Amino acid sequence: MDRTSAAPADDAGWARQRHRVLRDALAVGVSTGAYGLSFGAVAATAGLSLPQASALSLLMFTGASQFALVGVIAGGGAPLAAAATATLLGARNAFYGLRLASVLGQRGPGRLLAAHLVIDESSAMATLRDDPRESRLAFWATGVAVFVLWNLATVAGAVGAGRLADPTVLGLDAAAPAAFLALLAPRLRDRGTWALTAAAAALALALTPVVPAGVPILAAALLVVAVAARRPSATGAAR
Amino acid sequence: MIWFAVLAGAAGCYAAKVAGLSVPPRVLADPRVQRVAVALPVALLAALVVTQTVTTGRTLVLDARAAGLAVAVVAALLRAPFLVIVVAATAAAALIRLVT
Numbered sequence: 001m002d003r004t005s006a007a008p009a010d011d012a013g014w015a016r017q018r019h020r021v022l023r024d025a026l027a028v029g030v031s032t033g034a035y036g037l038s039f040g041a042v043a044a045t046a047g048l049s050l051p052q053a054s055a056l057s058l059l060m061f062t063g064a065s066q067f068a069l070v071g072v073i074a075g076g077g078a079p080l081a082a083a084a085t086a087t088l089l090g091a092r093n094a095f096y097g098l099r100l101a102s103v104l105g106q107r108g109p110g111r112l113l114a115a116h117l118v119i120d121e122s123s124a125m126a127t128l129r130d131d132p133r134e135s136r137l138a139f140w141a142t143g144v145a146v147f148v149l150w151n152l153a154t155v156a157g158a159v160g161a162g163r164l165a166d167p168t169v170l171g172l173d174a175a176a177p178a179a180f181l182a183l184l185a186p187r188l189r190d191r192g193t194w195a196l197t198a199a200a201a202a203l204a205l206a207l208t209p210v211v212p213a214g215v216p217i218l219a220a221a222l223l224v225v226a227v228a229a230r231r232p233s234a235t236g237a238a239r
Numbered sequence: 240m241i242w243f244a245v246l247a248g249a250a251g252c253y254a255a256k257v258a259g260l261s262v263p264p265r266v267l268a269d270p271r272v273q274r275v276a277v278a279l280p281v282a283l284l285a286a287l288v289v290t291q292t293v294t295t296g297r298t299l300v301l302d303a304r305a306a307g308l309a310v311a312v313v314a315a316l317l318r319a320p321f322l323v324i325v326v327a328a329t330a331a332a333a334l335i336r337l338v339t
Binding site: 031034035038047048049052055056059060061062064065067068069071072073074075076079080082083084085086087088089090091092093094095096097098100101104106111112114115116118168169170171172173174175176177178179180181182183184185187188193196197198199200201203204205208209210212213216217220221224225228229 | 240241242243244245246247248249251252253254255256257258259260261262264267268271273274275276277278279280281282283284285286287288289290291292293294295296297298299303304306307308311312315320321322324325326327328329330331332333334335336
C-alpha cells in the first residue's frame with residue numbers, strides 16, 4: 001500500500017478496520033488468558049514452582065507444548081522426554097511461520113521477535129485477512145495481547161492452585177487430560193485422523209508398563225506418524 | 240531437573256518458530272513434511288490424553304480422572320469452548336472424589 005496515494009476516505013476505512021482488528025485481538029487475548037489460568041493451576045499441581053510455570057509461559061509461549069511438558073513431568077517422566085514432547089508439539093508453529101513469512105516481511109531482529117509470537121491464535125488471526133497491512137496488525141496485536149494476558153493468567157492460576165493443600169481434591173489432575181482432549185477434538189476431521197488417534201492412544205497404553213514414564217507418548221506418536229507419512233491416505237489431504 | 244526440561248523445551252519450541260520464518264518455503268511445503276505436520280500433533284495429543292487419564296508412572300490406574308475425561312468427551316462433542324471442557328472435567332473428578 002502506498003500511503004501518499006491513499007484518499008481520505010481510505011484513511012477513515014483503515015481506522016475502522018484497525019479498530020476492528022484491535023478489538024478482535026483483545027477478545028482472543030482475554031479468552032486465551034482464561035485458558036492460561038488452567039495452565040498455571042495444572043503446572044502448580046504437577047509440582048512446578050511459580051518461577052518455573054512463569055518461565056514456561058514467558059519463554060516457551062505455546063500452550064499445547066507447555067501443557068505437554070507439565071503433563072510428562074507430572075506423570076514421572078524424565079526432563080528430556082518432557083522437553084522432547086513439548087518441542088515436537090511445538091513443531092506445528094514452524095508451519096504457521098511458512099505462511100506468515102511473506103505477510104510479516106521481517107528481517108533481522110524483527111524476525112526473531114516476531115518468531116516468539118508465532119502461535120495458534122496470532123497465526124489464525126493473521127492468515128484470516130487478505131490485506132497485508134491488516135494481517136500484520138492482526139498478528140502483532142493478537143500476539144502481544146495473548147502474551148500479556150497468558151502470562152498474567154499463568155501467575156494467577158499457579159498462585160491459586162499453589163495455595164491448596166491437595167489440588168486433586170478439586171479434581172485439578174483431571175484438567176490436563178481434558179485440556180489435551182479439547183486441543184485434539186477440532187483436529188478430528190476425517191477417518192484418517194481418527195485412526196491415528198486410536199493407534200497412538202493404544203500404543204501409548206501398551207508401552208506404559210514396559211518403558212520409563214514419558215517415553216510412551218513420544219514413542220507412540222513417532223511410530224504412528226512414521227507409518228502415516230508413508231501412506232498419503234492415512235492423514236487425508238495435506239492442509 | 241525441572242529447570243532443564245523448561246529451558247530445553249523452550250529452546251526447542253523457539254527454534255521451531257524461527258525455522259518456520261527462516262527456512263526456504265519449499266522444505267516445509269514438501270507433501271511428506273505436510274503429512275507429518277498434520278499427523279504429529281494429533282498423535283501426540285491422543286497419546287497424552289490416554290496416558291494422563293489412566294496411568295500413574297508405569298502402572299495403569301482407573302480413578303476419578305477417567306470420569307473427568309468422560310465428561311470432557313461429552314462437552315467436546317457438544318462443541319463446548321476450551322475452558323468449559325476443562326472446568327467440567329475438573330468438577331466431575333472433584334465430585335467423584337467427594338462421594339467415594
